[in-house]
Each structure stands twice: as structure tokens, then as C-alpha cells.
Amino acid sequence: MKATMKDVASLAGVGVGSVSRVINGVNVKETTKEKVLAAIKELDYTPDEYARGLKTNRTNTVALIIPTIWHPFFSEFAYYLEETLSQRNYKLLICNADGSPEKEKEYIEMVKQSKVDGIIGVTYSDIDKFVSSKIPFVSIDRHFSEPISYVTADNFLGGQIAAQELIKRDCKELAYIGGISPYPNETNNRKEGFFSECRNLNMNVTSLVMPEPIDDLPSQLDKFISENPNIDGIFTINDFMGLDVIKSMERQGKKAPEDYQIIGFDGIRISENKEYLLSTIVQPIEEMARVSVETLLNIVLFQEKSERKVLPVYFKESATTKTLDN
Amino acid sequence: MKATMKDVASLAGVGVGSVSRVINGVNVKETTKEKVLAAIKELDYTPDEYARGLKTNRTNTVALIIPTIWHPFFSEFAYYLEETLSQRNYKLLICNADGSPEKEKEYIEMVKQSKVDGIIGVTYSDIDKFVSSKIPFVSIDRHFSEPISYVTADNFLGGQIAAQELIKRDCKELAYIGGISPYPNETNNRKEGFFSECRNLNMNVTSLVMPEPIDDLPSQLDKFISENPNIDGIFTINDFMGLDVIKSMERQGKKAPEDYQIIGFDGIRISENKEYLLSTIVQPIEEMARVSVETLLNIVLFQEKSERKVLPVYFKESATTKTLDN
DNA sequence: TTGAAAGCGCTAACAA
DNA sequence: TTGTTAGCGCTTTCAA
Numbered sequence: 001m002k003a004t005m006k007d008v009a010s011l012a013g014v015g016v017g018s019v020s021r022v023i024n025g026v027n028v029k030e031t032t033k034e035k036v037l038a039a040i041k042e043l044d045y046t047p048d049e050y051a052r053g054l055k056t057n058r059t060n061t062v063a064l065i066i067p068t069i070w071h072p073f074f075s076e077f078a079y080y081l082e083e084t085l086s087q088r089n090y091k092l093l094i095c096n097a098d099g100s101p102e103k104e105k106e107y108i109e110m111v112k113q114s115k116v117d118g119i120i121g122v123t124y125s126d127i128d129k130f131v132s133s134k135i136p137f138v139s140i141d142r143h144f145s146e147p148i149s150y151v152t153a154d155n156f157l158g159g160q161i162a163a164q165e166l167i168k169r170d171c172k173e174l175a176y177i178g179g180i181s182p183y184p185n186e187t188n189n190r191k192e193g194f195f196s197e198c199r200n201l202n203m204n205v206t207s208l209v210m211p212e213p214i215d216d217l218p219s220q221l222d223k224f225i226s227e228n229p230n231i232d233g234i235f236t237i238n239d240f241m242g243l244d245v246i247k248s249m250e251r252q253g254k255k256a257p258e259d260y261q262i263i264g265f266d267g268i269r270i271s272e273n274k275e276y277l278l279s280t281i282v283q284p285i286e287e288m289a290r291v292s293v294e295t296l297l298n299i300v301l302f303q304e305k306s307e308r309k310v311l312p313v314y315f316k317e318s319a320t321t322k323t324l325d326n
Numbered sequence: 327m328k329a330t331m332k333d334v335a336s337l338a339g340v341g342v343g344s345v346s347r348v349i350n351g352v353n354v355k356e357t358t359k360e361k362v363l364a365a366i367k368e369l370d371y372t373p374d375e376y377a378r379g380l381k382t383n384r385t386n387t388v389a390l391i392i393p394t395i396w397h398p399f400f401s402e403f404a405y406y407l408e409e410t411l412s413q414r415n416y417k418l419l420i421c422n423a424d425g426s427p428e429k430e431k432e433y434i435e436m437v438k439q440s441k442v443d444g445i446i447g448v449t450y451s452d453i454d455k456f457v458s459s460k461i462p463f464v465s466i467d468r469h470f471s472e473p474i475s476y477v478t479a480d481n482f483l484g485g486q487i488a489a490q491e492l493i494k495r496d497c498k499e500l501a502y503i504g505g506i507s508p509y510p511n512e513t514n515n516r517k518e519g520f521f522s523e524c525r526n527l528n529m530n531v532t533s534l535v536m537p538e539p540i541d542d543l544p545s546q547l548d549k550f551i552s553e554n555p556n557i558d559g560i561f562t563i564n565d566f567m568g569l570d571v572i573k574s575m576e577r578q579g580k581k582a583p584e585d586y587q588i589i590g591f592d593g594i595r596i597s598e599n600k601e602y603l604l605s606t607i608v609q610p611i612e613e614m615a616r617v618s619v620e621t622l623l624n625i626v627l628f629q630e631k632s633e634r635k636v637l638p639v640y641f642k643e644s645a646t647t648k649t650l651d652n
Numbered sequence: 653t654t655g656a657a658a659g660c661g662c663t664a665a666c667a668a
Numbered sequence: 669t670t671g672t673t674a675g676c677g678c679t680t681t682c683a684a
Contacts, residue, residue, distance in 0.1 A: 061419075
């Protein structure tokens with residue numbers, strides 16, 4: 001049978017209060033402490049988190065809601081989240097919401113049930129109603145109507161940088177390719193930034209904007225590309241879309257960076273120490289994770305008000321753009 | 327303030343026992359049930375999992391210990407685990423152990439602390455001492471000395487299949503390339519299977535076996551490849567190693583499948599709906615996840631004895647082997 | 653079929 | 669600095 005605090009107390013010949021104090025590191029005489037510690041070791045005692053949580057109402061657990069963990073962006077994000085949380089002695093629960101508002105709601109309920117202390121969520125569905133500003137919630141890449149905390153990369157800036165880099169590399173015919181979600185979404189600013197910068201620099205842009213869920217993506221890409229054969233500089237809403245565009249281009253016999261140049265967005269890598277899949281605007285995923293944890297724990301622990309953090313992005317050259325010599 | 331069972335009971339005009347019974351679906355008169363349900367809705371009540379866990383000693387949570395979630399094999403595995411667990415109303419905690427036995431131990435302790443009901447672990451370090459057969463633990467890809475449950479793909483068979491497929495495709499000079507861990511490890515059977523089949527078919531095999539942690543992998547590969555210029559069929563311990571070999575080959579101006587053919591192991595895909603990275607022996611990751619959950623919950627819920635499951639693998643052709651016409 | 657009441661293992665307030 | 673004790677919100681006897 002598992003040892004309880006009472007067992008430790010009686011073996012050590014002290015009260016349960018003292019045992020509790022030793023464990024929580026408050027005022028205890030050295031000799032008492034030693035006796036208790038000896039008893040703890042003797043009985044191989046570890047405190048029951050459930051009983052503790054019942055009193056303190058804290059679980060030291062945070063839930064992450066994402067569309068799917070089976071995606072390098074989210075798995076990298078989850079990796080750094082867990083690392084950061086672990087340092088603060090917190091645990092990480094994973095929820096693959098797959099765009100299901102029910103499942104997102106279920107996890108949000110867990111805060112009320114005190115199964116988790118707070119939530120970090122990358123959610124693209126419409127769950128405003130469930131996310132009241134009273135629960136500790138940090139959103140990634142998304143504004144809610146309520147004053148919810150969020151952490152996001154500077155998507156607008158990313159779009160601007162993409163335009164600059166393509167133009168610097170002598171692209172004459174620019175294109176933007178991406179999907180568009182029915183829900184308000186930070187990623188849309190990537191397009192805005194790109195267009196804005198092109199306008200400033202007096203460049204023309206063709207675009208293919210596909211409503212989500214996207215139906216038969218390859219055909220749509222093939223069609224767009226063959227209808228616009230002179231395109232030589234492409235910015236895609238994210239790296240995965242970039243990969244699809246590259247494949248479509250291949251089908252037309254075109255290769256980057258010789259025949260065209262392309263920049264994605266996200267900065268995805270398959271795994272640590274692996275390369276970027278294409279030239280891309282990198283989101284500072286590790287920093288986003290750290291800032292998310294910090295923001296969330298500030299709310300959980302100190303009831304801080306909601307905060308909004310926008311983090312910088314940068315261009316990372318890989319194999320799909322020409323190297324500038326200078 | 328959060329509503330408690332007591333609040334519901336007094337609003338419904340019944341005792342807390344009845345509320346509990348309604349929630350747990352046991353013998354209650356219909357009229358009572360209705361009153362209670364109404365009160366629950368009225369107060370937006372949800373049971374506190376902590377209090378419940380304290381009594382029942384169950385958390386409906388399972389922990390997954392892996393080296394890192396930032397790896398497509400593990401993130402796919404975690405994806406299917408979460409999906410399966412979710413159907414059974416269980417939650418999934420993630421632990422990136424990064425090969426740290428301390429962190430693995432910490433999570434194993436969580437079973438004792440009743441923070442989780444059981445553990446599914448892919449662990450390559452030496453933690454036998456902590457994993458007693460008394461705690462609900464399902465190991466992936468690894469034998470422990472104690473009679474611990476495990477689920478694994480048929481690595482030996484995979485190695486055999488790889489040999490067959492390369493030979494079928496007219497490879498004459500075979501090679502095996504992989505790392506080797508100081509801890510007993512299922513993945514070693516991949517090599518054994520490959521060698522065994524080559525022996526049966528009277529084929530010679532060169533091999534590069536590097537002790538882990540591997541120091542300066544690219545140089546070792548370059549050296550091996552330039553010293554063995556006639557190799558035309560390669561089997562690597564896993565897909566990532568395969569990718570590294572492909573890069574090394576590229577540095578020597580060789581391209582698959584024209585100049586050589588290569589088969590990896592794991593069946594990694596970046597994300598759902600994406601392609602395999604190279605021709606490979608596919609582990610049935612989804613099924614491994616389902617079987618792991620089933621095995622674990624049988625132990626947790628029904629105290630079943632440990633089970634050992636070996637699941638089949640299969641060859642999946644992709645761009646790095648020649649297509650057989652028949 | 654029910655309500656009352658006894659704990660589950662812990663923390664924290666209180667009194668000593 | 670301590671031991672004692674009252675709950676935290678729930679489940680589960682036990683009587684009624």
C-alpha cells in the first residue's frame with residue numbers, strides 16, 4: 001500500500017502538520033526535519049497530488065490545444081512548451097482538436113473542473129463563447145473578441161520581408177498563394193504585409209486565395225500556375241503550401257531557384273538539427289513557447305491582466321531562393 | 327464562484343448522495359434525476375476531478391515518455407495515442423525525456439503520486455530499476471528485464487523485407503548503415519533481420535555501425551561511402567539516417583534510384599497527407615498506438631498481466647528505389 | 653430509492 | 669516551533 005502523510009508522521013513521531021511543513025519547506029526545526037526526511041525515505045513516500053490539488057486548487061498542469069500534434073510546427077512548439085513548463089515544474093496535456101469545437105470546449109471545461117490550471121491554444125474555430133476572459137487562456141495567432149491574452153509572430157512584418165527579399169533577388173512577377181479561413185485569423189496579415197510592401201515598391205502581385213477547407217489543391221495550383229507562366233517570385237501563406245507549390249511547379253518542369261524563387265512562412269523543420277524545407281520567414285517558435293508559458297503563469301499565479309505580445313520574425317535563406325552576393 | 331455538488335443538491339432539494347448517483351448513472355428515480363439535472367444545468371456545474379480522483383484514485387490521464395515530441399515518428403505516435411485515449415475519455419500528458427533518466431524517473435513517480443494512471447514509454451535509457459512490474463507501464467520498442475508489457479513492430483522481419491526488396495531490384499553490393507545504442511534495443515533486430523536474409527540469399531553486406539552518441543555523422547558517412555564506391559543498395563536503421571546517407575551520396579554526385587537504391591525504416595511522414603521521405607519499411611504507427619492504449623488500460627482497469635505484442639511492418643515504395651514492372 | 657455521514661490525503665489556521 | 673483539527677468536493681457505505 002502507498003504510504004500517506006499520516007504514516008510518515010507516526011513513524012517520525014511528529015504531527016502531520018510538521019510533515020506537511022517539511023515538504024513545503026516552511027519553518028521547521030532542523031532535528032524535526034531530519035526525522036521526517038528519514039521517515040519519508042524509509043517509507044518511500046511521495047505526496048498525493050490529488051489531495052494536494054483539492055486543497056490548493058492547483059494542478060501544476062497546462063493543456064495545449066492544437067489542430068494536430070502531427071505537424072512539425074506544432075510539435076516543435078509543444079516541445080519547447082514542455083521544456084519551459086518542466087523547468088517551472090508544470091506538466092503538459094495535449095489535445096488534438098482537429099478543428100472540432102466540441103473537443104476544444106471539452107478541454108476548456110477542464111479548467112473549471114480543475115484538471116488543468118490554464119490553457120494555451122492554437123485554435124482556428126469559433127469558440128469565443130467558451131473562452132471567457134476569466135479563465136487563464138493564452139491564444140496563439142488569434143484575436144478573440146474578449147480581451148484574451150495572445151502571443152503571435154509579427155505576421156504583417158513577415159509578409160513585408162518576404163516581398164523585400166523576393167524583389168532584392170530580381171523577381172519581376174510576384175504572386176501570393178494561400179488559403180483563407182472563415183474565422184478571423186492572424187495569418188491573413190501575412191498577405192496584407194506582402195501586398196502592402198509590394199504596393200510601396202510599386203510591384204504588381206497576382207494572387208491565388210483559396211477558401212478553406214481547400215478543395216483539390218493540386219488542381220487549383222496547376223491551373224493558377226499555368227495561367228500565370230511568367231511568375232518568378234512566390235510567397236506562400238506557410239511552408240506546407242510552399243511545398244505544394246513547388247510540386248506543382250515541378251509538374252510544369254520548373255525548378256527553384258533557377259526558374260522561380262519561393263518563400264514560405266513558419267520556419268518548419270522536421271526535427272531539431274534538420275534543415276528548413278525551403279526559404280522561409282521564420283517564426284521564433286521557441287520564444288513564442290517561452291513567452292506563452294510566462295504569460296499564462298502570470299495569469300494563473302498572479303492574476304495578471306491579459307497581455308498581448310507580438311514577436312519578430314526573420315528571413316531564413318534556404319534552397320529555393322538565389323543567394324545574394326555582396 | 328464554482329458550483330459544488332452541495333450547491334446542486336440544495337437547489338434540487340435532494341442530498342449530495344443523489345447528485346453523485348445521477349452523475350455516475352446509478353439507481354435514481356426518474357423524477358429525482360430530472361430535478362438534479364435541472365439544477366446542474368442551472369448552476370453550470372461540472373464535477374471537480376481532483377476531489378473525485380482523491381476518492382477513486384483514478385485520474386483518467388496517461389503519460390507518454392519519449393525522447394522528443396519534435397520528431398515525426400513520435401508526433402504521429404502521440405497523435406494516434408491521443409486520439410485513441412480521447413475516445414476512452416482519457417487525457418495524454420507529454421514528457422520529452424531527451425534521454426534524461428531523471429526526467430523519465432520523475433514521470434514514472436507520477437503514477438505513485440496518482441497524477442497519472444499509467445505510462446506509455448519509448449525510452450532508450452537504463453531505467454529498469456524504476457519500472458517495477460507493479461506499475462502500469464507499456465514499453466515501445468524495448469525489453470526490460472522485468473516482465474513489462476511491450477508493443478513493438480517486427481523489426482527483424484523489416485530487415486528481412488528490406489534485403490529482399492533491394493535484391494529484387496538488382497542491387498549487387500549491399501550495405502547496412504546505422505547507429506548502435508549501449509542499451510539493449512529492439513532496433514538492433516533490424517540489422518539482424520537484414521543480415522540474416524542476406525546470408526540466406528548468399529549476398530555480401532558491408533556495414534557501418536556507429537556507437538551512439540554518433541560523433542560527426544556526415545564525415546563518417548562520407549568516408550564510408552567513398553571507401554565503398556560500388557555500393558548500390560543501402561538499408562539504414564531508420565529514415566533519418568537514410569536522409570543523411572542520401573545527402574552524403576549527393577555530395578559524391580550520386581542520386582537515388584539511378585545510381586543506388588536506399589530503404590529506410592520507420593515510415594515517417596512530416597504530417598498527415600504528406601508523402602514518405604524515402605522508400606522505407608513502415609511501422610504501423612496508428613496500430614501501435616491503439617494496441618498500446620488497449621494494453622495499458624487492460625492493466626489499469628482489469629489488472630491484466632503483462633502482454634507482449636509484435637506488429638507487422640511492410641515495405642512502402644517511394645522515390646529512392648526503382649519501380650518493379652510486372 | 654434515498655439522506656446522512658464518514659472519510660480519501662492533504663493544507664492551513666489555530667492554539668499551545 | 670509544533671500538534672491538532674477543520675475542511676477541500678467527492679464517493680460510498682449505512683440506515684432508513
